[in-house]
Amino acid sequence: MAILTGDLKPRERLVESELIAKYNVKRFTIRKVIQELAHLGFVELTPNKGARVADITDEELEDLYCVRVSLELLAAELLIKKITPEKLSVLWKIHKEYTTAVDNGDIEGMVLKNEEFHQTLYLMTENRFLADNLDRLKNGIFALRYNAYLSLGIPQLSVAQHESIINALENGDLEKLKLSVRENIIYPKMIHESRKTKSSNAIAKA
Secondary structure (H helix, E strand, C coil): CCCCCCCCCCCCEECHHHHHHHHCCCHHHHHHHHHHHHHHCCEEEECCCEEEECCCCHHHHHHHHHHHHHHHHHHHHHHHHHCCHHHHHHHHHHHHHHHHHHHCCCHHHHHHHHHHHHHHHHHHCCCHHHHHHHHHHHHCCHHHHHHHHCCCCHHHHHHHHHHHHHHHHHHCCHHHHHHHHHHHHHHHHHHHHHHHHHHHHHHHHC
């Protein structure tokens, strides 16, 4: 959670003694959590250097999105076939809770409910391998996704995109579903690239 909400920054070293003191847990617990986070893609483990919060280069970002978009669209095709009224009810419930978090400006709530929404979609494909890989790819760009929550209007836009995804599933509209999924996952990357361009222009003018 500390990584998802930006409390621990990309490339920040994870020092066991500091984490033990901060979270008041045993060394064994910290090591186990770090291993689990590394498996999920949140943490990088380097021999003789220890652990640090994962980061991604711009080149890696392009490669990651190339794979993620393809898998997200595959997931959409499976979801159309696997969706049921019961699953739709679960998605609407999560969406309502996410909308409430956005309306209240609850960043932590937004992050948690957004994670739950996408993880639930992945699990509903009923393909464990696809769900696991999509989850790891999503975790690899957590910093971009978190920064999107701090952008004016983006959380509200995300609410509309989530609703569009559920409506497309409800109507069995695969093309609309693919379009909505693609729009929803591409925004953090677009915001990142826009900020990079503005930063480069500012430096050039200085």
